[in-house]
Amino acid sequence: MHHSGTWPDSTGSPRPKNATSSGSCDWQSPRCAGHSNPTASTSAPTSARSPAPAWSATSTCTSSRAGRAIPTSSPCSAKPKSSANTSKAPTTASPPPSAGRTAPCAAVVKAVVFDLDNTLVNFTKFKSVSVEAAIQAMIDAGLDMTPEQARQRIFQIYDTRGIEYQEVFDDFLRDVLGYVDYRILANGIIAYRRAREGVLVSYPHVNMALLKLARMGLRLAVVSDAPRLQAWMRLVQLGVDGFFDAVVTFDDTGRRKPAPEPFQKALELLGITAAECVMVGDWAERDIVGAREIGMHTVFARYGDAFGTKHSGADFEIDDVLELIPVIERLNRA
Incomplete structure (x- = not known):
C-alpha cells in the first residue's frame, strides 16, 4: 500500500480536468468496537439557519450544526498557482460533459458532499x-x-x-x-x-475547510461505502460529525458508488438538485464517475489518491482540501 499525492500551498487554485481515470481497490474500514447493526438516522441533526451577509451575487446563510454556532465571515480567496509550472496552471474553460451524463446547469452551489475515507481521513x-x-x-x-x-x-x-x-x-x-x-x-x-x-486523523486543514464552508452557508454531507456504524465512529473520532447535515452509508441504500442511489439519497436528504451540489472524492472510478453521471459538479481530492491516478475526469482537482473554497467561489460566479 502506498499513499501518493503532494501538499502544495493551501491557497493554490484548483485545476480543471477533463479525462478519465484508472485504478481499482476498495479501501474502507477495519474492525472496530461494537458489532451491532445500528438503526440510527442517516441524517445528522441540523439546526435553524439565520441570514448572513452576501459574499457573492447570491445570498448565503449562517448555520448551526449540533448546537455549534458558526459565525458568518468572508470566504478565503485562493491565489493562482505560479504560471512557471504550466502543468498545474488553472484554465478558464470548463471541460465538456462526459458521454451519457447530465451536464450541470447554471445554479448556485448550495451543498458539498464528501467521500469519507482518503478524502477526510487518511484511511x-x-x-x-x-x-x-x-x-x-x-x-x-x-x-x-x-x-x-x-x-x-x-x-x-x-x-x-x-x-x-x-x-x-x-x-x-x-x-x-x-x-x-x-x-x-x-x-x-x-x-x-x-x-x-x-x-485515525483527518487530513491537514479539513476542520478549517469545513468551518469555512459552513460559514458560507453551504449544507454538508458525507457519502461513504462504509457501514453506518464505522462511518459514524470515524466522523466522531475526528471531531467533525457536527458539521454534517446528512451522512449516507452503504447500509442506507444497499448500493456502493458509482451507483446513483447513494448520491441521490444525499441530495434527497439535503433537499437540493444535483446541479446545486459539489462532490469531493479521492476515487475517480467511484466518487467522480458516479457524481458526474447524475449531474453533480466534481472535485478530485488528489491529496488522498492511493492509486496514482493520472486522469481523474473531474471538473476540478485539488491538492489540499482548502483549495475547495475557491472552487465554490468560482462556480458561484459563473
Missing part, C-alpha cells in the same frame, strides 16, 4: 498501521508465523470479504490454527484499536 495509513500493530501483538502472544505471512493472509481475507469485514482476525486464526485462540485474538484486537486511536 490508507490508518489501515496499514493498525493491521501491522495487530499482527505484531498476535505474534508476541504466541502466533508462530512471520509478519509478512500474517499480512498476506489477513489481506486475502479482506480482498474476499471486504475491507470493512469485522471478523477478519477470527477468520485469520481459524485459517492458520484451525481454531480461534482467544488469547491471541484479544491481543490482536486490542493492539489494533490502540494503533487506530493514534493514526
